[in-house]
Amino acid sequence: VQLQASGGGLVQAGGSLRLSCVASGRTFDSNAMGWFRQAPGKEREFVAAISRNRFTTIYGDSVKGRFTISGDGAKNIVYLQMNSLKPEDTAVYYCASERTLPIATRRDEYDYWGQGTQVTVSS
Numbered sequence: 056v057q058l059q060a061s062g063g064g065l066v067q068a069g070g071s072l073r074l075s076c077v078a079s080g081r082t083f084d085s086n087a088m089g090w091f092r093q094a095p096g097k098e099r100e101f102v103a104a105i106s107r108n109r110f111t112t113i114y115g116d117s118v119k120g121r122f123t124i125s126g127d128g129a130k131n132i133v134y135l136q137m138n139s140l141k142p143e144d145t146a147v148y149y150c151a152s153e154r155t156l157p158i159a160t161r162r163d164e165y166d167y168w169g170q171g172t173q174v175t176v177s178s
Contacts, residue, residue, distance in 0.1 A: 057079045087106055111157075140176045
């Protein structure tokens with residue numbers, strides 16, 4: 056599975072962005088997917104995950120109520136809609152894919168990673 060993340064950019068606080076993760080290769084529509092982010096000097100942080108059947112989602116505490124993860128299996132795309140953005144959301148955002156678990160929230164559970172897309176939120 057190859058993952059390509061896009062949609063990052065510069066936005067003012069309070070604004071919105073939608074990230075996309077396009078997957079190629081086999082079994083995408085049965086893989087759990089997740090988004091993580093990493094700010095300079097910090098550990099990579101869990102943001103959101105969606106289950107293999109796309110019915111269950113989990114969010115990190117810092118983004119609950121503001122971000123929404125969704126999947127379009129027919130198009131092999133997973134989205135992260137980010138609303139009410141804050142300067143502390145500034146980071147490189149990575150999408151990831153997991154082959155066997157129903158859903159995953161830990162970095163070490165994921166098998167494949169995209170290259171990352173930069174999100175910068177100005178105050």
